Amino acid sequence: MSFQELKVHGTHDFPIELYHIEESHPKYEMAFHWHHNIELIRVLQGSMALFLDNRKYTAKSGDLIFVNSEIIHGAYPENCIYECVVYDGLLVPPLYVRGHSFSEDAASGRILINEYFPAKNDELHRFSDGIFDEMKKKDNGKCYRVISMLCGLYGIILKDGLYGE
Secondary structure (H helix, E strand, O other), X not given: OOOEOOOOOOOOXXXXXXXXXXXXXXXXXXXXXXXXXXXXXXXXXXXXXXXXXXXXXEEEOOOEEEEOOOOOEEEEEEEEEEEEEEEOHHHOOOOEEOOEEHHHHHHHOOOEEOOEEOOOOOHHHHHHHHHHHHXXXXXXXXXXXXXXXXXXXXXXXXXXXXXXX
8 A cells, every 4th residue: 555645736836835725625635645746734723633653742823843755644734724835845956055955955855944934934934935925926926936935944944953864
């Protein structure tokens, strides 16, 4: 039995997609699965028991969860509204620092970004909120703004050491 999700998220040119999930959504309860993509989950209301491999988090309103590539994950929401942005990690341009590209290392799983970020009014949450907000817009410039914010988010993660190997 394979838990691999094969759904294409976004388009070939812009491989990123936003999902807004409420109790009436057919996939409200997140079945266990994995994918090569990276996923950001933002809890807007309520709470959820979230499982990433063998780790369990109780995510509440304002929390941000970062699901690294190829991590088996699933969730049991409770009176919850949440959003997910699922994207191809290679959407973030490879910028080389000391011979390595942080975005390529994150996309391949050589670097694992920390998974759980409790609600705060900090730089990381402002950038991630910006990504979710921009994804809801329909104008032509959205692609550039979203990629810019993803780059900013990676810059904060790199600067603050919010990752491991």
